[in-house]
Amino acid sequence: MAKTRYGIDRGLTRRMFGTMFGLGLMYVVLAALLYALGFSAILVLGISAALLFGQWWFSDSLAMSAMRAVVVTPEQAPQLHAMVDRLCLLADMEKPRIGIADSDVPNAFATGRTPSRSVVVVTTGLLRRLDPDELEGVLAHELSHVAHRDVTVMTIASFTAIVAGFLARSFMWGSMMRDNRNQNAAVMFIVVMLVSVVVYFISYLLINGLSRYRELGADRGGALITGKPTALANALVKITGDMAQIPTRDIRQMEPVSNLAFAPAVASKKGFTLEGLMSTHPSLEKRLENLAKVANELGQR
Helix, strand or coil: CCCCCCCCCHHHHHHHHHHHHHHHHHHHHHHHHHHHCCCCHHHHHHHHHHHHHHHHHCHHHHHHHHHCEEECCCCCCHHHHHHHHHHHHHHCCCCCEEEEECCCCCCEEEECCCHHHCEEEEEHHHHHHCCHHHHHHHHHHHHHHHHCCHHHHHHHHHHHHHHHHHHHHHHHHHHHHCCCCCCCHHHHHHHHHHHHHHHHHHHHHHHHHHHHHHHHHHHHHHHHHHCCHHHHHHHHHHHHHHHCCCCHHHHHHHHHHCCCECCCCCCCCCCCCHHHHHCCCCCHHHHHHHHHHHHHHCCCC
């Protein structure tokens, strides 16, 4: 990873490694089981590699297309570019492309396969609602994602769960083509389906756990770079409050990039709940507590 002033988040690094190791191990077990049941290893690995490469390579284009976002030049959005220029200078990092999505939903996201191919997108709704300090905090949050390359990690991690579902469906169709007189076919089908469901569920929990931590890490990184954790906290409160006033049809526009967004369309509940366990973002209370700790570290009240 290129060195930036966002520093090394060792907690994030450990969780990335742990998540990728756990997901990789489960995928290997599932692939081995399918191979033992007669599937070609070349077919399984080939399809998996192709899907992984496609999702990784086109991640920025897919997200931009889903949100109908457009890349803007410094001439088209001078204030926005000037703010990102300053933050990248502070963080000593390469500047990503800047995009704007015409949506009243106040949000932002960062995506891209590498820092040089990354893009930070803000919605017109976000630009209208936040003051300069709050907007700077949100941009610093998104740049933290780029600096730590966790966008790529989340893309790869998410792919594993997709593979589990894909392989399960492949086996289902394959089993239908097998000799119906094989007495073990039904048993093998049930076993593989159960394993696939378990793999997908555990993958989902691991991915969301990592996603929640990366949001806390990006909040912390963004607050430290700007030195204004209170401004980022204010942006979170303002966005979360305004989100409840946005029509449902507009909220759906963020669904394709909801796991990448700065704030979820529906806030997670505080405490240990099933909803919180399945959420890609920490609760608002958790994020505000995290930012309060940063403010305390910086000697602010």
